Amino acid sequence: MSAQREDPLKPAWSRDLLDSPFPPELDAPYFDNTLDAWVLSRYEDILAVFWASELSPASFNSKNIPDSFSKDESFKMRTETLEALTSGRMRVWKEHLTKETSALMEGLNWQEPVDLLSQYAQPLCLSLAAMVTEISDYDAVRMCNRAAQVSAASAEPYNQTLRSEAKAASAELRSCFHAEPEALRESGFVALSQTMLHILANAWFALMQHPQQWLLLYRQPELIEQAIEELLRYAGLARILHRTATADVDINGCIIRRGERIFLRIIAANRDPERFFHPNEVDITRRGAGHLTLGAGLHSCVGASLVRMAAATLTSPLIKRFARVTLDQPATWQGGSGFCSPISLWVRVG
Template sequence: MQHELSPRPQTTEPVTLPTERAAGCPFDPPAGLAKLREQKPLTRMTYPDGHIGWLATGYSTVRAIMGDPRFSSRYELMHYPFPGGPDGPLPPAPVGDMTGVDAPEHTRFRRLLMGKFTVRRMRQLSARVEEITAEHLDALARGGPGTDLVEAFARPLPALMICELLGVPYEDRERFQSHAHTIMTMDATPEDQYAALAGLQEYMAELVAAKRAEPSDDLLGDLARDSGLTDEELIGVGGFLLAAGLDTTANMIAHGTFALLANPAQAEALRTDPELAPQAVEELMRYLTIAHTGVKAALEDVELEGQVIKAGESVTISFEAANRDPERFPDPDVLDLHRKATGHLGFGHGIHQCLGQQLARVELTVALPALLDRFPTLRLAVPAEEVPLRTNMNIYGVHRLPVTWDED
């Protein structure tokens, strides 16, 4: 049932993108987003480089834009919404970066990979996810109370899984993890971004050469054997999948744990009813929306919400505001693991919806209940306000999560 809202007051002057999160509210979007959404779901916005485009904050508006082929995902057509980016349109997407291209190029890459990330294939990995999870929980227990959950649990689990899936040696992680981190940093200089991308591609080029010489029984080996991709394309796709697989689920595990510890009744509900896990994961994806912001560029004039988005104008997409829209989700600022959060935009929407979402679901569905069950007294080791937040990252979450528990 939709809430009946009061008539929206109208804004006239272009706004800037709200980025300031309220103190003491580590799970909520910047407060300014809700105010703008209440006024208009589509608002004129001034970009840091001076471009006048749009900001979409309403659920139905965001979903409509993400599903409309008249809006492009090509980086070179869009303007960067955060301070510190390029002065003008962005450079084109690197080869293999599927998030920054449109059909038919996007379609070609997507078709090659979709069959390797199906629900059925990812569920077949559940046993391995359970095994890795148990190994890391055992290690936590052996180490005794007190650890950074990001380094000890949240980061290694998805890293091991994506490395095994792709055929990337996990022991090489020192060579690529820092590059992936820089690529995800919003305020990294363009020079640092390019250097990190070059470093990741250099590593992947060595790996691709080895796969070409002796194809292995893994995703990169399969692609090296019979995909028809050029070396440049395979290097790009491999780097893209590796970087995405390292960062996103790791942050959901850590930030999801933080949210559950801050909501003990919800944590207890999941601990006592593991069957709730799949539904809980969807609600956490909605509530946290760690992939918080995107951008599209209009390829032609588009009328939406009674306004005309002109060809060439950029539209910033606030997924976190859309997932807190009370017209779609009643009491949206409440974490409720019993909520049916179907239709949330935590994995995006449309043709660019997250390719690895089924793998992420498997990892989260296994990891979060197992952690709570193994350590029923798990709690923060520092005050919540001292947990360092990733406010400068494309993927929101925590840099560290100091936790402790009572020994058995």
């Protein structure tokens, strides 16, 4: 087995984790010699990065400077994906998902503890992933473990073993998907079948930790869309996003030189008190928060409308039916410096 490179983020920023009893710490931009990268955590700094055309997305371990060809490709991919996610298609997917969600809710025995992830969210996310990427349910089930391997490597990007497994899994996944545009092939499948599950796990964990907010949503289910935005902000998912400077750039007075890399601490920025009133509280009545969980600016998530639709469609039946949902056993966590989420959510309802 190849030697594991130590995860340099493991001891750092542990307060960025959702189960931390302490809020994240925010700093002015600084250059970290161990990471060989700038580290930014304040909301305004990260937002400036998201809108800077001199800063391109990069993978965590790449020191290459992205070229203008990859910028054109990225622009084309964005346009094609956004055009494919028409309101008509979104409506059809939502209708299907709503029907499947109702059937599943009816079929579960809620008198006993239920795992909201494996018994409820997972089959629904998988079915949505199959619909959107236009593969059969049979192929979706067959490819699910492969997608989980890709996702596990994103959660722990410094784990060499997971990375090798993900490389093989990606190759197998690639041969199964042919939808247009490209973002609705294997990467879309992984996002909907896996990332969606992790983000829901965090959101529902956070809501259960705030039973008054769950009750409020039970009484006012029309707040669901606002509540989803607040849960995305508070619970988040990606811990770090990366950028590389293709030219010198000034980010709120901090000069970043061509070729330098930047680590963006998204979870910390989502709790920045300069931006959010009482940032470490869940408040589902919060408006216009503008969280960064799905990115922002030039490279914001093109699947954001799908994420919001799926999150609301899967959460609504739970909050409409149950006034109180509590964990039946403490959550155990998976992941690493890419993202963390509960492995299961065994709950009792009331």
